[in-house]
Amino acid sequence: xxxxxxxxxxxxxxxxxxxxxxxxxxxxxxxxxxxxxxxxxxxxxxxxxxxxxxxxxxxxxxxxxxxxxxxxxxxxxxxxxxxxxxxxxxxxxxxx
Amino acid sequence: xxxxxxxxxxxxxxxxxxxxxxxxxxxxxxxxxxxxxxxxxxxxxxxxxxxxxxxxxxxxxxxxxxxxxxxxxxxxxxxxxxxxxxxxxxxxxxxxxxxxxxxxxxxxxxxxxxxxxxxxxxxxxxxxxxxxxxxxxxxxxxxxxxxxxxxxxxxxxxxxxxxxxxxxxxxxxxxxxxxxxxxxxxxxxxxxxxxxxxxxxxxxxxxxxxxxxxxxxxxxxxxxxxxxxxxxxxxxxxxxxxxxxxxxxxxxxxxxxxxxxxxxxxxxxxxxxxxxxxxxxxxxxxxxxxxxxxxxxxxxxxxxxxxxxxxxxxxxxxxxxxxxxxxxxxxxxxxxxxxxxxxxxxxxxxxxxxxxxxxxxxxxxxxxxxxxxxxxxxxxxxxxxxxxxxxxxxxxxxxxxxxxxxxxxxxxxxxxxxxxxxxxxxxxxxxxxxxxxxxxxxxxxxxxxxxxxxxxxxxxxxxxxxxxxxxxxxxxxxxxxxxxxxxxxxxxxxxxxxxxxxxxxxxxxxxxxxxxxxxxxxxxxxxxxxxxxxxxxxxxxxxxxxxxxxxxxxxxxxxxxxxxxxxxxxxxxxxxxxxxxxxxxxxxxxxxxxxxxxxxxxxxxxxxxxxxxxxxxxxxxxxxxxxxxxxxxxxxxxxxxxxxxxxxxxxxxxxxxxxxxxxxxxxxxxxxxxxxxxxxxxxxxxxxxxxxxxxxxxxxxxxxxxxxxxxxxxxxxxxxxxxxxxxxxxxxxxxxxxxxxxxxxxxxxxxxxxxxxxxxxxxxxxxxxxxxxxxxxxxxxxxxxxxxxxxxxxxxxxxxxxxxxxxxxxxxxxxxxxxxxxxxxxxxxxxxxxxxxxxxxxxxxxxxxxxxxxxxxxxxxxxxxxxxxxx
Numbered sequence: 001x002x003x004x005x006x007x008x009x010x011x012x013x014x015x016x017x018x019x020x021x022x023x024x025x026x027x028x029x030x031x032x033x034x035x036x037x038x039x040x041x042x043x044x045x046x047x048x049x050x051x052x053x054x055x056x057x058x059x060x061x062x063x064x065x066x067x068x069x070x071x072x073x074x075x076x077x078x079x080x081x082x083x084x085x086x087x088x089x090x091x092x093x094x095x096x
Numbered sequence: 097x098x099x100x101x102x103x104x105x106x107x108x109x110x111x112x113x114x115x116x117x118x119x120x121x122x123x124x125x126x127x128x129x130x131x132x133x134x135x136x137x138x139x140x141x142x143x144x145x146x147x148x149x150x151x152x153x154x155x156x157x158x159x160x161x162x163x164x165x166x167x168x169x170x171x172x173x174x175x176x177x178x179x180x181x182x183x184x185x186x187x188x189x190x191x192x193x194x195x196x197x198x199x200x201x202x203x204x205x206x207x208x209x210x211x212x213x214x215x216x217x218x219x220x221x222x223x224x225x226x227x228x229x230x231x232x233x234x235x236x237x238x239x240x241x242x243x244x245x246x247x248x249x250x251x252x253x254x255x256x257x258x259x260x261x262x263x264x265x266x267x268x269x270x271x272x273x274x275x276x277x278x279x280x281x282x283x284x285x286x287x288x289x290x291x292x293x294x295x296x297x298x299x300x301x302x303x304x305x306x307x308x309x310x311x312x313x314x315x316x317x318x319x320x321x322x323x324x325x326x327x328x329x330x331x332x333x334x335x336x337x338x339x340x341x342x343x344x345x346x347x348x349x350x351x352x353x354x355x356x357x358x359x360x361x362x363x364x365x366x367x368x369x370x371x372x373x374x375x376x377x378x379x380x381x382x383x384x385x386x387x388x389x390x391x392x393x394x395x396x397x398x399x400x401x402x403x404x405x406x407x408x409x410x411x412x413x414x415x416x417x418x419x420x421x422x423x424x425x426x427x428x429x430x431x432x433x434x435x436x437x438x439x440x441x442x443x444x445x446x447x448x449x450x451x452x453x454x455x456x457x458x459x460x461x462x463x464x465x466x467x468x469x470x471x472x473x474x475x476x477x478x479x480x481x482x483x484x485x486x487x488x489x490x491x492x493x494x495x496x497x498x499x500x501x502x503x504x505x506x507x508x509x510x511x512x513x514x515x516x517x518x519x520x521x522x523x524x525x526x527x528x529x530x531x532x533x534x535x536x537x538x539x540x541x542x543x544x545x546x547x548x549x550x551x552x553x554x555x556x557x558x559x560x561x562x563x564x565x566x567x568x569x570x571x572x573x574x575x576x577x578x579x580x581x582x583x584x585x586x587x588x589x590x591x592x593x594x595x596x597x598x599x600x601x602x603x604x605x606x607x608x609x610x611x612x613x614x615x616x617x618x619x620x621x622x623x624x625x626x627x628x629x630x631x632x633x634x635x636x637x638x639x640x641x642x643x644x645x646x647x648x649x650x651x652x653x654x655x656x657x658x659x660x661x662x663x664x665x666x667x668x669x670x671x672x673x674x675x676x677x678x679x680x681x682x683x684x685x686x687x688x689x690x691x692x693x694x695x696x697x698x699x700x701x702x703x704x705x706x707x708x709x710x711x712x713x714x715x716x717x718x719x720x721x722x723x724x725x726x727x728x729x730x731x732x733x734x735x736x737x738x739x740x741x742x743x744x745x746x747x748x749x750x751x752x753x754x755x756x757x758x759x760x761x762x763x764x765x766x767x768x769x770x771x772x773x774x775x776x777x778x779x780x781x782x783x784x785x786x787x788x789x790x791x792x793x794x795x796x797x798x799x800x801x802x803x804x805x806x807x808x809x810x811x812x813x814x815x816x817x818x819x820x821x822x823x824x825x826x827x828x829x830x831x832x833x834x835x836x837x838x839x840x841x842x843x844x845x846x847x848x849x850x851x852x853x854x855x856x857x858x859x860x861x862x863x864x865x866x867x868x869x870x871x872x873x874x875x876x877x878x879x880x881x882x883x884x885x886x887x888x889x890x891x892x893x894x895x896x897x898x899x900x901x902x903x904x905x906x907x908x909x910x911x912x913x914x915x916x917x918x919x920x921x922x923x924x925x926x927x928x929x930x931x932x933x934x935x936x937x938x939x940x941x942x943x944x945x946x947x948x949x950x951x952x953x954x955x956x957x958x959x960x961x962x963x964x965x966x967x
Binding site: 015016017040043081 | 340361
C-alpha cells in the first residue's frame with residue numbers, strides 16, 4: 001500500500017501531471033486521483049485502446065510486446081504503461 | 097466317335113489280341129501301336145522330338161520294319177502286324193504320333209494306302225467358289241407381303257364421301273361489270289338460316305363406360321406467399337449500464353497485493369522518463385512555422401515588396417473637375433467597388449447661387465474593371481459631405497449634405513449592374529429591361545436620384561460632418577435609451593454637424609402623430625409623383641423626415657458648445673438571452689429587409705438593453721476629444737436635456753480629422769488631428785494611451801488595418817502615407833511612403849473583401865482616388881498579434897496609472913507646502929482663478945474665430961455666414 005502511494009506521489013510531483021489512474025486488466029479502476037466519472041470514462045476507453053495496440057504489436061511480431069503508449073492531443077498527453085495484470089494511465093499537460 | 101477307353105496294356109499280344117477287343121474303337125485301317133523308346137530311336141520317331149503334335153506323321157519304310165521284325169523277332173514292336181505288313185502294297189507306311197491317345201496308344205499305323213493319302217492330303221476347302229457367287233448378284237426388291245397395315249391407313253385417310261357440289265352464280269347480263277358488294281352474314285341473323293340438329297339423350301339405349309383410360313401427371317404447384325410481422329406492441333428497448341466497480345474491500349486487497357507492488361515498481365521508471373521528456377521539450381512543435389510570420393514562408397525566396405503598390409487610380413474628368421473628395425467607402429459586399437463622394441471646391445461656393453452652374457452633387461461608384469468610367473452615379477441637389485452604406489443592406493446609402501440635410505438612396509435596381517462590373521466576372525450580359533430608362537450605351541452611366549431627404553425644418557443648421565448607421569443590434573428611443581432591435585437590421589442613423597448637435601434619425605415610417613395627423617393626411621392622398629426610376633422605399637420619409645433625437649454638446653467647464661467633426665460609437669454585440677425570440681426574428685427577417693414596410697415600434701414594448709455603451713467619442717473642431725453620453729437626462733424642470741460630456745481632452749492642436757475605433761478591440765480609438773495622433777482606451781479617462789510626437793506635416797486621415805490589430809495607416813498633407821506598427825515602434829512609423837498623391841490626402845479606407853488582396857483606397861484634394869495594394873507583410877497578422885497588442889495596451893494603461901499616481905503624490909506634496917500660505921487668502925484665489933480662467937478663456941476665444949475659420953476652410957466645411965468678414 002505504501003509503495004503504491006509512494007509511486008503515485010512521485011508521478012504526481014512531475015510538472016504538468018493532471019491525473020493518475022491505476023486500472024486492472026478488466027478496465028476497472030483501482031486507484032485514481034481524478035473524479036469518479038472521468039476516471040470511469042478514461043478507464044473504459046483506454047482499456048480498449050490498449051487491447052488494440054497490444055494485439056497490433058503482437059500480431060506483427062509475436063515475440064514483441066507493448067511497453068508504453070502515448071497519445072498526444074492538442075490539449076494534453078495521455079501516457080499508458082501496460083503490464084500483465086494492470087495498467088497505469090497518466091494525463092499530463094505539456095509545458096508549452 | 098469317342099473311343100471307349102480301355103486299359104490297353106503294353107502288350108502287343110498277337111493279332112488274336114486284336115480280335116479280343118470287342119469294341120472296335122478304331123477304324124480298320126488304323127492300327128494303334130506302342131513303340132518302345134529303342135524302336136523310336138531306331139526309326140527316328142522319338143516322341144516329342146522327331147514327331148510332335150504338329151507334325152505327327154512319319155513315313156516308315158516297309159523293308160526297315162521287316163528287317164526289324166526279323167532281327168528282334170518277338171521283342172520288336174511290329175511283330176503283331178507282320179502279316180499286315182506283308183500284305184501292304186506300298187513301300188512306305190505311315191506312322192502317326194497320337195499324342196492325344198485317341199486310339200489308346202501313342203502311335204498308330206495307317207494300314208491302307210488310301211487312308212494314308214486321305215490323312216496326308218486332306219481335301220481342300222471350297223471357299224473361293226462361294227465368294228464369286230455373292231458379288232455377281234444385284235439386290236432386287238422383295239415382294240411385299242401384306243400384314244394388314246393398309247386397313248389402318250385406309251381408315252385414317254380422308255376421303256370425300258360425297259361428290260362436291262358445284263354452284264354457278266350468274267347475273268343478269270345488263271348488270272355485268274357493275275360493282276358488286278359482298279357482305280358477311282351471321283348464321284343466326286336470318287330466320288331459318290340454318291337447321292340445327294340438336295343432340296338429345298336417347299333413352300332407348302345407354303352405354304355404360306366400363307373402362308376408361310386416363311393419365312395422371314404430377315405437377316408441382318408453385319405458390320408464393322409472404323408474411324409480414326406487425327410490431328404490435330411498440331416498445332423502446334434500451335440498456336443502461338453502470339460501470340463496474342470494485343468494492344472497497346476488493347480494492348484494498350488489490351492494493352495490498354504483491355503483484356500491484358511489482359507492477360508499480362516496474363512501471364514507474366518508464367512513466368517518469370516519459371513525463372520528463374515532455375517537460376524538456378515539445379517534440380511536436382514545428383520550428384519552421386514558428387520562425388516566420390507564416391505568410392512569408394511561401395514567398396520567402398521571391399522578392400517581397402514592402403511598399404504599398406499602386407493598383408489603380410480612379411478618376412473621371414467629367415465629374416471630378418474642380419471637385420474634391422469628401423468621403424470614400426468601399427462597397428461592403430461587392431468586391432472592387434468603391435463609392436466616392438464629391439463636393440464642390442470652396443471657390444465654387446462663393447459664387448452666387450443664381451448664377452452658379454447648378455451641377456448636382458454626386459457620389460460616384462467606381463469599379464476595378466473600369467477605372468475611368470464610374471459605374472453608377474448617385475445624385476443629390478446638395479453637396480454630400482459624408483455618407484455610409486447601411487450595414488444590413490448594402491443597397492441603402494445615407495448621406496449628409498453641406499446644408500445639413502440627410503439624404504437616402506436605394507440602389508437595389510442597379511446592383512446587378514454593379515455586380516456585373518466586377519473585374520473577376522466575365523462580361524455578364526446586362527439586362528436593360530430592369531433599368532427602364534437607362535441606356536445601354538456604355539458611355540452613359542446609370543444615375544440614381546435620392547429617394548428621401550429630410551425636411552428642412554428638422555435638419556441640421558450647419559453642414560453635416562459625419563454620418564453613421566447604428567449597428568443592427570440595438571436601436572434608440574426618443575430619450576436616447578437603447579432598446580433591443582426586433583428587426584435585427586440597422587434602422588437608425590446618427591449624424592453630427594457643425595451646429596454643435598448630434599442627431600439620431602430613424603428610417604422607418606413614423607407612427608402617425610395625432611397632432612400631425614391632419615397635415616399628414618393631407619400629404620398622403622396628394623401622392624407626389626416620384627420621378628422616374630426612383631424606388632419608393634423611403635417615400636414615407638421624403639420631405640417629412642425629422643430626427644428622432646437631438647443631442648447637444650455643452651461644454652463642461654464653460655458655456656458654449658463643442659463643435660463635433662467626427663464621432664465614433666461602440667458597436668454593440670448583443671448577447672441574446674432569449675434565444676427563441678432571436679430564432680424567430682431571424683427566420684422572419686431572412687433576406688433583405690424591406691425598409692418601406694418597417695414601422696417604429698412603441699418604446700414601451702421593447703426591452704431596454706442595459707449593457708449598451710451609450711457613450712461616444714467625439715472629435716471636435718478645436719482639437720478636443722469629447723467623451724459624452726447621448727442619453728437625455730431630466731433636468732430640474734423635468735425637461736429632457738442632454739447631459740454634459742463626461743470628459744474632454746484637448747490633445748490635438750487643430751481640428752480632429754478622424755476618430756477611428758479599432759476593428760479588433762472595441763475600446764481602442766485612434767484620433768488624428770493637427771500634427772499628432774492619439775490612441776485612447778475607453779474607460780481610461782486620464783488621458784490617451786499613446787500620444788505621438790509632433791510631426792512636420794499635419795495628419796489628415798487615419799485608418800486601422802482590418803487584418804492586423806497593431807497596424808494603422810495615416811495620411812498627411814504632403815500626400816504621403818505613414819504605416820505604423822504598434823508592436824515594432826511606437827515613436828515613429830515603420831514605413832513612410834512618399835508622394836502617394838499629389839496633394840493633401842483626405843481619406844484613407846482599407847478594404848479586405850478579397851483574402852488574397854487587400855487594398856487601401858486613398859483620396860486626395862484633386863478628386864483622384866488611388867487604390868493601393870497592401871503588401872502581404874502588412875496585412876497578414878503576425879503570430880498572436882492581437883494578444884500582443886492587448887498586452888501592450890494593458891501595459892500602457894498600467895504605466896499611465898503609475899505616472900498619474902506619481903503626479904498626484906507630487907501635487908499633494910506641493911499643496912501641503914503651499915497650503916498654509918493659501919489659507920490666508922481664501923477668497924482671492926477663487927476670484928483669481930475665475931479671472932484667470934476668464935482671461936485664459938478670452939485668449940482662447942479671441943483666437944477662436946480665426947482658428948475656427950482657418951481650420952474649417954482647410955476641410956472646406958466653412959459656410960460663409962453673414963457676420964463673418966469676407967477673407
